[in-house]
Amino acid sequence: MIAILLTAASAKAQTSYPMLMSLKPVAAQIGATTEHELESRYSMFGAYDVLVTGEGVTGTIATPMELDKDGKEPSLTKIKLSFTVTADAQPGVRDFRIVGPTGASTLGQLVVTPDPVVIEQAKNDTPDLAQAIELPATVCGVIEKGEDVDYYRFAVAEPTTLNFHCLGMRLEDRIHDLQQHVDPILTVKNAATGSTVAAADNTYAADPFLSHEFAPGEYLLEVRDVRYAGNRYWTYAIEISSRPFVSHVHPFGITKGATMELETVAAPAAGLVSFTASMDEPAGVHEVRLPMGDGVTNPVPVVVSELPVVVEAARDNGTPETAQEVTFPTGISGRIESSADIDCFAFEAKKGDRISLEVVARRHWSGLDSIVRILNSDGKPLTENDDLRLWGKRTYQDSMIENWTVPADGRYIVELRDVHLRGGDEFVYYLKLQPAEPYFELSLDSDKTWLTPGTSAVIFARAVHKNGFAGEIQLHIDGLPEGVTASCGRILAGKGNDGCIILTAAEDAEMTASNIRVRGTAEHKVDDETTLALETVAQPMQETYMPGGGRNHWPVEMHTVAIGKPADVLDVTLSTEEVTLKPGESTTIDVEITRAEGFDKNVTLDMLFQHLSSKYAITLPEGVTIDSKNSKTLLTAKESKGSITLTAAANAPAADRQQCCVMANVSINFVMKATYSSPPLFVTVQEK
The missing domain is CATH 2.60.40.10 (Immunoglobulins)
Incomplete structure (x- = not known):
C-alpha cells in the first residue's frame, strides 16, 4: 500500500511521496537524449532513479540533490530528468515514475515520437506571434491558463496531406489529483486571410485527430481548450507529419501463426498490408507496426487469438435468417460498416452448454460502442449486455456475456450492433465466442509499496470469481528488491473477502526499488476425476483523486516496491x-x-x-x-x-x-x- 515518510531532517510533519503532475516537454524523440522538466506535488528531493515501462527508453535524474546553505533539505517540486530513447524504440506513450527516499512516485507519461520535438515558446498566443515550425515535428506545449491559445506557423511547398495527432487528455488519466482534464481543439487557418481551413475536436475521447490535404501556402495551427479553460499541468503533444496514420485494421483479430491481408483504416488511405501473427506472442491485444512502403506504420492495435478466427463475410448478415454460420468456439473479426448495420452470426449448441462471449473494440479506440444479444432460432432475445466491467472496478463500452446456459439443443444467433446505430470504417471489432471456463480476475489496490528498514508494508489483492469458480486463491509475489521478504496470504472462498501480501524490509536494507508481479493460483474441481489448475497475474491499479473527494482507480503496467528512509x-x-x-x-x-x-x-x-x-x-x-x-x-x-x-x-x-x-x-x-x-x-x- 501507499506509505509516506519523513527524513530525519523533516520529521515534524508528514510528507507525501511525489505526485507527478506534468512533464515538459512531454515528448522525446527516438534515437536522442533530451532533458525535461518534471513538476510534482510534494518534494522530489533525493530522487535517484527513473523507471520506464517497455523497452528502449531509460531515464536519469539530472538535478543535483544538494542540501541548502543551512544544511536542510530543500522542497524540490521541479527537477530535471534526462531520457534516452534508442533508435529501435517503439513509438507511443510510456509510463514512468521516479524513486527516492519517499518511495515511488505516482506515474507520469512520456510520448515517444519518431519526429523532432518542438517546444512551445514563451509567447505564441496571437497569430502575429505564431511560432514558426518545420515539419515533420512533434509540437509540445501547455494550455497553461484560462483563454490561453497557442499558435504555430508552418509552410506547405506542394500539395500534401498532413496528419495532426494530438495527445492531451489521454496523458492525464493517471495524474493523481487533477480535478479537470484538458479538452483540446485543433484549428488550421490560412495565414494570409485568417480563414479556417480545417478543424478537429473529439476523436480519441477528448483528443482530436485532424487530416487534411493542403495546397501550397502558409498556415497557422491554433491549439486551445474548447472551453477556453487552462491549467499549468495541461501539457500536449501534437504529432504532425505526412506519413499515413493508421487508426485501425480489418480484420482486427488474427489467429496465432496465421498470415492475413489487413485493410488499413488510415489517413490518407493506405490500402492493404500483409501481417503474420507470431506463434510466440501471447494471446491478446498487441500494438504492432505494420510494413508500409519503405517503412512501417505507427503502432496499431491487433488482436492475436488462440481461437480460429472467422472474418465477417461480404454479404448481408443483418437478420437471424441471413446470419453468417460459424463453428463454435470461434473468434470473429467484423465491422459495423454503416449506420444501422447489424451483424448476426449463427452457431449450434447443446442444452446445458455454458457459453461466454466478449467484444473487443472500444477499449482500443474502435468507433464501436457495442451492444450484444443472444437470440434463439426464431429471433427471440434470450440475454444481452451493453457495457462490461473488469476487476470489479472499471466499466468499458465493450460488451460481455458470461456463463450463459444454453436452454435447449439448437441454433442460436449472436447479434451485434452499435448502441447508437452508428457505423463506419473505424467500427471494427473482435468477438470471442467460446465455452465458459472457470477463472478469476485479480487486481491490486495500489501500484506502489513503500518500506523503510525494519518495517512492514501491505499489498491488498481483490478477486472476482467467474464462471462457477468460487474457491480459495493463494497469492504469490515475484521480483522483490534485495532485502525484502514477503508473507503471502490468501483470498478465502466465498464472497466479500480480499487477501494481502505483507512485505518486510531487513534492518540493514539499502534504498532500492524494483517492479514486482503478483499472481494468484487456485484449483477448481470439475468432477471427482478432474481438477483444473488456475493462475492469474494481478492488475496493478493507481488510485486517483476524483472531483468531490471520491477515490478511483486506473489500470497501469507496473507496481513498484521501494525501500526508503525512516518515516513518521x-x-x-x-x-x-x-x-x-x-x-x-x-x-x-x-x-x-x-x-x-x-x-x-x-x-x-x-x-x-x-x-x-x-x-x-x-x-x-x-x-x-x-x-x-x-x-x-x-x-x-x-x-x-x-x-x-x-x-x-x-x-x-x-x-x-x-x-x-x-x-x-x-x-x-x-x-x-x-x-x-x-x-x-x-x-x-x-x-x-
Missing part, C-alpha cells in the same frame, strides 16, 4: 500475532506505534482499507468485524497506544489462520493516506 511511524507492534475466535466471541488486540522524533500528527488504526463508505480491502474472515465502540483507533498528538476489538458473529463460518494486518494511517489529504503495517496477524474462527 517507525514500527507497528501487536500484543499477539495469532487470534482465535469462537462464533459469538470477541477479543482485543493491543496496538503500539513508534513515532519518529517530532511527529505528533493524528494516526488512525484500522484492519480494513476504506475511504468514506467504500471498503477497498477486507481481509478479515467472513463474519468477523471490528467492534468500533470497544476499540481505540484514533491516536491523537503524541499518543502511541491503541486497540482493536474483533467480534465473530454467531454464524461465522470456520476459517484457519487468515492473514490480516493492522494499519496505522496518516492522512495526507482528504483521499490519500500514508499506510504503515504491522507484521502478519493471523485470524482463526473455530467450528461451531
Whole structure:
C-alpha cells in the first residue's frame, strides 16, 4: 500500500511521496537524449532513479540533490530528468515514475515520437506571434491558463496531406489529483486571410485527430481548450507529419501463426498490408507496426487469438435468417460498416452448454460502442449486455456475456450492433465466442509499496470469481528488491473477502526499488476425476483523486516496491500475532506505534482499507468485524497506544489462520493516506 515518510531532517510533519503532475516537454524523440522538466506535488528531493515501462527508453535524474546553505533539505517540486530513447524504440506513450527516499512516485507519461520535438515558446498566443515550425515535428506545449491559445506557423511547398495527432487528455488519466482534464481543439487557418481551413475536436475521447490535404501556402495551427479553460499541468503533444496514420485494421483479430491481408483504416488511405501473427506472442491485444512502403506504420492495435478466427463475410448478415454460420468456439473479426448495420452470426449448441462471449473494440479506440444479444432460432432475445466491467472496478463500452446456459439443443444467433446505430470504417471489432471456463480476475489496490528498514508494508489483492469458480486463491509475489521478504496470504472462498501480501524490509536494507508481479493460483474441481489448475497475474491499479473527494482507480503496467528512509511511524507492534475466535466471541488486540522524533500528527488504526463508505480491502474472515465502540483507533498528538476489538458473529463460518494486518494511517489529504503495517496477524474462527 501507499506509505509516506519523513527524513530525519523533516520529521515534524508528514510528507507525501511525489505526485507527478506534468512533464515538459512531454515528448522525446527516438534515437536522442533530451532533458525535461518534471513538476510534482510534494518534494522530489533525493530522487535517484527513473523507471520506464517497455523497452528502449531509460531515464536519469539530472538535478543535483544538494542540501541548502543551512544544511536542510530543500522542497524540490521541479527537477530535471534526462531520457534516452534508442533508435529501435517503439513509438507511443510510456509510463514512468521516479524513486527516492519517499518511495515511488505516482506515474507520469512520456510520448515517444519518431519526429523532432518542438517546444512551445514563451509567447505564441496571437497569430502575429505564431511560432514558426518545420515539419515533420512533434509540437509540445501547455494550455497553461484560462483563454490561453497557442499558435504555430508552418509552410506547405506542394500539395500534401498532413496528419495532426494530438495527445492531451489521454496523458492525464493517471495524474493523481487533477480535478479537470484538458479538452483540446485543433484549428488550421490560412495565414494570409485568417480563414479556417480545417478543424478537429473529439476523436480519441477528448483528443482530436485532424487530416487534411493542403495546397501550397502558409498556415497557422491554433491549439486551445474548447472551453477556453487552462491549467499549468495541461501539457500536449501534437504529432504532425505526412506519413499515413493508421487508426485501425480489418480484420482486427488474427489467429496465432496465421498470415492475413489487413485493410488499413488510415489517413490518407493506405490500402492493404500483409501481417503474420507470431506463434510466440501471447494471446491478446498487441500494438504492432505494420510494413508500409519503405517503412512501417505507427503502432496499431491487433488482436492475436488462440481461437480460429472467422472474418465477417461480404454479404448481408443483418437478420437471424441471413446470419453468417460459424463453428463454435470461434473468434470473429467484423465491422459495423454503416449506420444501422447489424451483424448476426449463427452457431449450434447443446442444452446445458455454458457459453461466454466478449467484444473487443472500444477499449482500443474502435468507433464501436457495442451492444450484444443472444437470440434463439426464431429471433427471440434470450440475454444481452451493453457495457462490461473488469476487476470489479472499471466499466468499458465493450460488451460481455458470461456463463450463459444454453436452454435447449439448437441454433442460436449472436447479434451485434452499435448502441447508437452508428457505423463506419473505424467500427471494427473482435468477438470471442467460446465455452465458459472457470477463472478469476485479480487486481491490486495500489501500484506502489513503500518500506523503510525494519518495517512492514501491505499489498491488498481483490478477486472476482467467474464462471462457477468460487474457491480459495493463494497469492504469490515475484521480483522483490534485495532485502525484502514477503508473507503471502490468501483470498478465502466465498464472497466479500480480499487477501494481502505483507512485505518486510531487513534492518540493514539499502534504498532500492524494483517492479514486482503478483499472481494468484487456485484449483477448481470439475468432477471427482478432474481438477483444473488456475493462475492469474494481478492488475496493478493507481488510485486517483476524483472531483468531490471520491477515490478511483486506473489500470497501469507496473507496481513498484521501494525501500526508503525512516518515516513518521517507525514500527507497528501487536500484543499477539495469532487470534482465535469462537462464533459469538470477541477479543482485543493491543496496538503500539513508534513515532519518529517530532511527529505528533493524528494516526488512525484500522484492519480494513476504506475511504468514506467504500471498503477497498477486507481481509478479515467472513463474519468477523471490528467492534468500533470497544476499540481505540484514533491516536491523537503524541499518543502511541491503541486497540482493536474483533467480534465473530454467531454464524461465522470456520476459517484457519487468515492473514490480516493492522494499519496505522496518516492522512495526507482528504483521499490519500500514508499506510504503515504491522507484521502478519493471523485470524482463526473455530467450528461451531
